Amino acid sequence: MKLTGSQIVMEVLLEHGVDTVFGYPGGTALNNYDALYEYSDRIKHVLTAHEQGAAHAADGYYRATGKTGVVFATSGPGATNLVTGIATAFMDSIPMVAITANVPDPLIGRDAFQEIYITGVTLPITKHSFFINDIEDLPGAVRKAFRIANSGRKGPVLIDITKDVTAAEMEYKPGKPLPLDKYPKARKKEIEEVAKMINKAERPVVYYGGGVVASRAEKELNAFLDLIDAPSAYTLMAAGCVGNEDHRNLGLIGMHGSIAANRAIDRADLIIALGTRFSDRVALNPDKWAHRAKKVQVDIDRSEVDKNVIVDKAVVTDIKEFINTITPMIKKKDRSEWVAQATEWKKKRGDAQCQEAQLHPKEIVDIACDKTDNETIYVTDVGQHQMWAAQYLKHCNTQHFITSGGLGTMGYGYGAAIGAQIGCPDKRVVHFTGDGSFHMNMNEACTAVSENLPIITVIFDNKVLGMVYQWQTAFYGRRFSATTPDRKTDYVKVAEGFGAKGYAATTPEEFEKAFDAALKNDGPSWIACSIAAEERVLPMIPSGGGIEDMIIG
Amino acid sequence: MAEKNYKREVISILVDNESNVLARVVSLFGRRGFNIDSLTVSATNDPKLSRITIVFTGTDNALHQIITQTEKLEVVRDIFTLGRDDSIYRELLLIKLRADKTARTAIREITDIYRGRIVDLSKSSLIIEMTGAPGKIDAFMEMMNCYDIVEVCRTGITGIGRDLTVDDEPCKA
Ligand SMILES: Cc1ncc(C[n+]2csc(CCOP(=O)(O)OP(=O)(O)O)c2C)c(N)n1
Ligand SMILES: [Mg+2]
Numbered sequence A: 001m002k003l004t005g006s007q008i009v010m011e012v013l014l015e016h017g018v019d020t021v022f023g024y025p026g027g028t029a030l031n032n033y034d035a036l037y038e039y040s041d042r043i044k045h046v047l048t049a050h051e052q053g054a055a056h057a058a059d060g061y062y063r064a065t066g067k068t069g070v071v072f073a074t075s076g077p078g079a080t081n082l083v084t085g086i087a088t089a090f091m092d093s094i095p096m097v098a099i100t101a102n103v104p105d106p107l108i109g110r111d112a113f114q115e116i117y118i119t120g121v122t123l124p125i126t127k128h129s130f131f132i133n134d135i136e137d138l139p140g141a142v143r144k145a146f147r148i149a150n151s152g153r154k155g156p157v158l159i160d161i162t163k164d165v166t167a168a169e170m171e172y173k174p175g176k177p178l179p180l181d182k183y184p185k186a187r188k189k190e191i192e193e194v195a196k197m198i199n200k201a202e203r204p205v206v207y208y209g210g211g212v213v214a215s216r217a218e219k220e221l222n223a224f225l226d227l228i229d230a231p232s233a234y235t236l237m238a239a240g241c242v243g244n245e246d247h248r249n250l251g252l253i254g255m256h257g258s259i260a261a262n263r264a265i266d267r268a269d270l271i272i273a274l275g276t277r278f279s280d281r282v283a284l285n286p287d288k289w290a291h292r293a294k295k296v297q298v299d300i301d302r303s304e305v306d307k308n309v310i311v312d313k314a315v316v317t318d319i320k321e322f323i324n325t326i327t328p329m330i331k332k333k334d335r336s337e338w339v340a341q342a343t344e345w346k347k348k349r350g351d352a353q354c355q356e357a358q359l360h361p362k363e364i365v366d367i368a369c370d371k372t373d374n375e376t377i378y379v380t381d382v383g384q385h386q387m388w389a390a391q392y393l394k395h396c397n398t399q400h401f402i403t404s405g406g407l408g409t410m411g412y413g414y415g416a417a418i419g420a421q422i423g424c425p426d427k428r429v430v431h432f433t434g435d436g437s438f439h440m441n442m443n444e445a446c447t448a449v450s451e452n453l454p455i456i457t458v459i460f461d462n463k464v465l466g467m468v469y470q471w472q473t474a475f476y477g478r479r480f481s482a483t484t485p486d487r488k489t490d491y492v493k494v495a496e497g498f499g500a501k502g503y504a505a506t507t508p509e510e511f512e513k514a515f516d517a518a519l520k521n522d523g524p525s526w527i528a529c530s531i532a533a534e535e536r537v538l539p540m541i542p543s544g545g546g547i548e549d550m551i552i553g
Numbered sequence B: 001m002a003e004k005n006y007k008r009e010v011i012s013i014l015v016d017n018e019s020n021v022l023a024r025v026v027s028l029f030g031r032r033g034f035n036i037d038s039l040t041v042s043a044t045n046d047p048k049l050s051r052i053t054i055v056f057t058g059t060d061n062a063l064h065q066i067i068t069q070t071e072k073l074e075v076v077r078d079i080f081t082l083g084r085d086d087s088i089y090r091e092l093l094l095i096k097l098r099a100d101k102t103a104r105t106a107i108r109e110i111t112d113i114y115r116g117r118i119v120d121l122s123k124s125s126l127i128i129e130m131t132g133a134p135g136k137i138d139a140f141m142e143m144m145n146c147y148d149i150v151e152v153c154r155t156g157i158t159g160i161g162r163d164l165t166v167d168d169e170p171c172k173a
Helices: A007-014 A027-036 A050-064 A085-092 A133-150 A164-168 A188-199 A209-213 A218-228 A259-267 A319-329 A334-345 A359-370 A384-392 A413-423 A433-448 A466-475 A492-497 A508-520 B021-032 B060-070 B101-113 B133-145 B162-168
Strands: A001-002 A022-023 A043-046 A069-073 A096-103 A130-131 A156-162 A169-171 A206-208 A231-234 A249-252 A270-274 A294-299 A311-317 A377-380 A429-434 A455-459 A502-507 A525-530 B009-016 B036-043 B050-058 B076-082 B086-100 B116-119 B125-132 B150-153 B157-159
Touching: A001 A007, A007 A027, A007 A164, A022 A050, A022 A231, A022 A413, A027 A069, A027 A096, A027 A218, A043 A164, A043 A413, A043 A433, A050 A069, A050 A085, A050 A096, A085 A218, A085 B133, A096 A164, A130 A133, A130 A455, A133 A156, A133 A169, A133 B150, A169 B009, A188 A270, A188 A294, A188 A311, A206 A259, A209 A218, A218 A319, A218 A508, A218 B009, A231 A259, A249 A259, A249 A334, A259 A294, A259 A334, A319 A525, A319 B133, A359 A384, A359 A429, A359 A455, A359 A508, A377 A384, A377 A413, A377 A508, A384 A429, A384 A455, A384 A466, A413 A429, A429 A433, A433 A455, A455 A508, A455 B116, A492 A502, A492 A525, A502 A508, A502 B076, A508 A525, B009 B021, B009 B060, B009 B157, B021 B036, B021 B050, B021 B060, B050 B157, B060 B076, B076 B162, B101 B125, B101 B133, B116 B162, B125 B133, B133 B150
Parallel strands: A022 A043, A022 A069, A069 A096, A096 A156, A130 A156, A206 A231, A206 A270, A231 A249, A270 A294, A294 A311, A377 A429, A429 A455, A455 A525, A502 A525
Antiparallel strands: A001 A169, B009 B050, B009 B076, B036 B050, B086 B125, B086 B150, B086 B157, B116 B125
């Protein structure tokens, strides 16, 4: 059967079980969009307000469902608008397939209207990219894109197709998804050495990150913690792996991590790092970090070994495979005293709040959390509100906390929330944002309205770019350069203008009422919560600092 | 980082012979801040593959990073270091000197000793060609510094392992 390039793209997407894509049309993408029209009974296309929102939606869609997100855009500005979304996915190792159209091949390289060398622009933020100007290469490239995005350490792949190829015809031979690349297998001897280190350790701590989620090894991790009788700390990318109430869960690690997690790392004699990269937000000072401990690192990506922190032993393999292999090698050892000690530290929390304020960040998160069930997906933007959400939510499922960790992209939230809600229509999505972040992406309200998505957006309205404001307060003598915009946005009116529901809250009671009302809506709701600009995210260890530099109150 | 022992290593990379490959490799080096001394790209006996040879000075850790980051690129089929003791390195030098009759004889003598060749000659200038291990080229350049150098071109190192197994090894799929 002869099909056009665009039709072939649709067929290969169907081969991979894709039933939903996000995007925005344009001149060079006309053929792709014409095919989407034809395939609309099998592939749902979600039109966003902006390509960045579409890329974030594809990202949020994956994080909520585990299915690779696909985003379409036109050439030139359409393609460049994807850049922040692709970079966000890249930094958090999120698989994504971005399909851009480019000008017809005869015009390539001539600065044609809306021609951009997007494979060049995205070179450092994609796992791989394809420039397709020959239809023969097209089906293979799309299949490879899915394989590459999902193999080993996951990440985004871009396919740029010239417009003439989308129109050209070719015999389509149905195919199947390519098998994923085999991940590196560890030698048994290496794992035995790690087992020996664990068996000897008196005060081990497991520090884990997004690799556990990527490997879907949450269950194995919990069993492993019980087996070796150790406490654990998580990075922003792995909230929810270990139950919120679990005594082995010491909380978030790093700059805004819990006292217990950071202290345990400092006192430990063995750190077992699983699927995590010792980033500068965790090992704030790589020389001082966990200085009493031997360090073991397990990661699927060999280049992560010794990148940020030099480790004593590294195993390069999949986390699930590692845990399964090491399990029979572990000797029972009583570490109850150490676990009890670490658990004791959990009682101390650094959450001083503004006395004069009527509505506190913690109250907002607590109420939203208490009024929603375990199946609720929480999505954040970036700033103080993100850290409050990370600290106070009672995480219990890794697919239910969606946040931009590595890139810290303000404006990520609404797009990602839309992707999550489209992917999980039966779950409730709550989107925590700040007044600054929301001004970057509130345009996506139109998408939530068109698609009738019941996303509840909770705006932490401190009227400042709070996270930066906090640093200026602490380290720049309160010289508030460009963080106190005098904005007069009336969120209730703007929400209504978009066709959404808007609420305002200045007290916990008002917030409860607004949230109850929002829960009953079929479409999107915004709740603007007035909070004090002086609220801080605590505890905090300044960049480059150690546990002794921790600011608690 | 504790270690400050800088080492010079020659790294050989087999890559798919397709457009954009060099851009991918160089973009990675730029992004990760890997500073390389030289880079050559050339054909191999397999038209589907090209070889990139780079010389890199850095710590063991930096070397580990450059190799493990580069091997992740989809276009990289194989990557290995060419150890000093079990490889041959060569470099080509072209050097143009201003030299009148009096200087010429001495320059010729030195060139002969280093097994170079004078490939172009005019009344006031000459061009010398020389291939050899980089150390030899460095030593020759030392000698030439006493003369009036107009221009120097060095190709950068290319290298090959003595070991038979390297090239016989099947490429990774
Ligand atoms: C796109 C982008 N620009 C700038 C920043 C730097 N930045 C980090 S947090 C922040 C302030 C966020 O303000 P807001 O959304 O109001 O959240 P708050 O901290 O007040 O809760 C800024 C400007 C960023 N992370 N992303
Ligand atoms: Mg704010």
